[in-house]
Amino acid sequence: MERHFELELEKLNKRLIKMGNLVAEQVHNVFDALLKGDTELAHQIIEKDSKVDKLDNKIDKLCQRLFALTQPVATDLRLIMAALRINNDLERMGDHAVAIAQKIEGISDYHEIIVDLRIDELVKMADMIVNDVITILNTKNVAFVKDIFELAMAIDEKAQAATARIMEEMMHKTDVIVVATNLIIILTNIERLAGYSTNIAESIVFIVDGRIMKHKKKTFDMINEASATELIQNAEHSTEKNNVSNLNENLSSEVTPSEG
Amino acid sequence: MKEAKIITRDLTLHYGQKMALNFINIHIPEKEVTAFIGPSGCGKSTFLRCLNRMNDLIPSVKITGEIRIDDLDIYQKKIDVVNLRKKIGMVFQKSNPFAKSIFENVAYGPRINGVNNMKALTEIVERSLQNAAIWDEVKDRMHDSALGLSGGQQQRLCIARTLAVEPEIILMDEPASALDPISTGKIEELIFQLKKDYTIVIVTHNMQQAARVSDYTAFFYLGELIEHGKTRKIFTTPDKKQTEEYITGRFG
Numbered sequence: 001m002e003r004h005f006e007l008e009l010e011k012l013n014k015r016l017i018k019m020g021n022l023v024a025e026q027v028h029n030v031f032d033a034l035l036k037g038d039t040e041l042a043h044q045i046i047e048k049d050s051k052v053d054k055l056d057n058k059i060d061k062l063c064q065r066l067f068a069l070t071q072p073v074a075t076d077l078r079l080i081m082a083a084l085r086i087n088n089d090l091e092r093m094g095d096h097a098v099a100i101a102q103k104i105e106g107i108s109d110y111h112e113i114i115v116d117l118r119i120d121e122l123v124k125m126a127d128m129i130v131n132d133v134i135t136i137l138n139t140k141n142v143a144f145v146k147d148i149f150e151l152a153m154a155i156d157e158k159a160q161a162a163t164a165r166i167m168e169e170m171m172h173k174t175d176v177i178v179v180a181t182n183l184i185i186i187l188t189n190i191e192r193l194a195g196y197s198t199n200i201a202e203s204i205v206f207i208v209d210g211r212i213m214k215h216k217k218k219t220f221d222m223i224n225e226a227s228a229t230e231l232i233q234n235a236e237h238s239t240e241k242n243n244v245s246n247l248n249e250n251l252s253s254e255v256t257p258s259e260g
Numbered sequence: 261m262k263e264a265k266i267i268t269r270d271l272t273l274h275y276g277q278k279m280a281l282n283f284i285n286i287h288i289p290e291k292e293v294t295a296f297i298g299p300s301g302c303g304k305s306t307f308l309r310c311l312n313r314m315n316d317l318i319p320s321v322k323i324t325g326e327i328r329i330d331d332l333d334i335y336q337k338k339i340d341v342v343n344l345r346k347k348i349g350m351v352f353q354k355s356n357p358f359a360k361s362i363f364e365n366v367a368y369g370p371r372i373n374g375v376n377n378m379k380a381l382t383e384i385v386e387r388s389l390q391n392a393a394i395w396d397e398v399k400d401r402m403h404d405s406a407l408g409l410s411g412g413q414q415q416r417l418c419i420a421r422t423l424a425v426e427p428e429i430i431l432m433d434e435p436a437s438a439l440d441p442i443s444t445g446k447i448e449e450l451i452f453q454l455k456k457d458y459t460i461v462i463v464t465h466n467m468q469q470a471a472r473v474s475d476y477t478a479f480f481y482l483g484e485l486i487e488h489g490k491t492r493k494i495f496t497t498p499d500k501k502q503t504e505e506y507i508t509g510r511f512g
Contacts, residue, residue: 003449004452064496068496069471069472069495070472071471
């Protein structure tokens with residue numbers, strides 16, 4: 001006979017994964033709409049956000065109930081704490097998908113810019129990071145968390161490079177200022193999607209290991225060599241200070257990173 | 261809320277001159293678990309014992325008001341109290357198996373109610389022990405003394421004994437307070453199963469237990485019913501300040 005409490009935790013896990021799948025679908029669809037200039041699809045994404053909000057409230061209420069009525073400890077406590085955070089991050093990701101959708105009409109006449117700036121590559125990476133983190137949420141396999149951090153850094157790098165190019169264009173061609181601004185907003189939202197994906201990855205590690213990864217710098221050497229568990233241990237004990245500027249340098253020059 | 265199985269109206273109880281329950285009005289829903297919580301001496305066990313007229317056994321007790329079960333006033337003169345207590349089973353804090361075999365403990369109730377056929381008795385005993393989640397642990401030693409069981413097993417045996425006479429309501433007065441955490445967990449899990457078929461009222465001084473097992477919670481204080489509602493509401497957004505203070509441990 002499965003314990004009643006375990007059934008409730010399973011309900012929470014299922015709802016969280018449902019939320020993850022719903023948001024991943026929204027994100028995938030908005031990228032599809034962006035690349036195709038599909039304003040009809042963009043509109044559907046905006047309409048569907050109410051489903052995300054409704055599920056967000058349901059999960060919050062379930063977490064509240066579990067805290068109040070079941071006195072969870074250890075892994076159960078971590079799961080419910082993390083569920084609240086993951087739920088919030090997913091809801092915010094849904095909002096960012098909506099924010100992107102809202103800008104699609106504003107750039108639909110300048111679709112060639114998306115091709116020119118290779119936004120499709122960036123979008124593919126962002127779609128991947130969201131899908132990958134939802135997969136990890138489902139499997140709780142933290143060995144792949146390092147991939148999320150790595151991909152997030154790459155997305156940030158690419159988005160910032162694209163933003164810099166757009167700003168350069170704006171300085172020379174004033175007639176593209178509006179569409180350029182919309183594009184920058186879209187790129188910022190894509191960066192935020194990557195950011196929230198790393199937040200979720202950190203929360204999953206918290207569930208599995210109990211370790212708190214947020215606010216720790218994820219250096220390239222550390223990501224390259226260690227599993228997430230080792231990563232956490234190294235972050236705590238390491239005295240080396242490989243920083244993000246070194247990372248950018250390594251990425252742009254495609255030099256193999258040094259051994260840690 | 262489901263249909264009310266038990267309704268009390270202005271129920272008041274005195275032990276001699278001392279008032280122990282003061283105008284209790286409550287609807288206890290059918291096939292749900294209702295927990296009574298409150299500090300020691302608040303009247304929760306006294307109220308529980310009113311529901312199966314166990315307080316009749318105390319000479320100084322005087323009761324006014326009404327208790328209706330299935331819309332029948334249980335304190336009217338024509339009520340057969342023995343039959344009432346068959347319909348409303350009770351499990352106590354300290355398990356009280358008879359000094360008989362496991363089989364005879366459970367068979368006792370049906371036997372004195374006229375079931376003499378051995379095959380029928382065996383079926384009733386097995387079904388009751390299964391429903392009390394203890395069958396697997398005792399099926400190979402049915403003729404061993406019940407006193408040889410552990411505390412948690414004895415309590416589940418007492419629950420099986422209650423179930424054997426096919427009650428509709430089960431009253432539990434701190435059924436797990438004398439048990440270790442594992443046995444307590446088994447009793448609580450059993451309560452989840454039993455509520456599919458029985459209306460359960462449980463008195464507990466353990467608020468966390470009330471939060472875990474019950475659908476409805478009634479908070480008593482100094483003989484008064486302060487608040488009664490869905491457990492999830494009581495433990496997240498109680499209406500009364502006294503309730504909030506009690507469940508957060510700020511009482512007094």
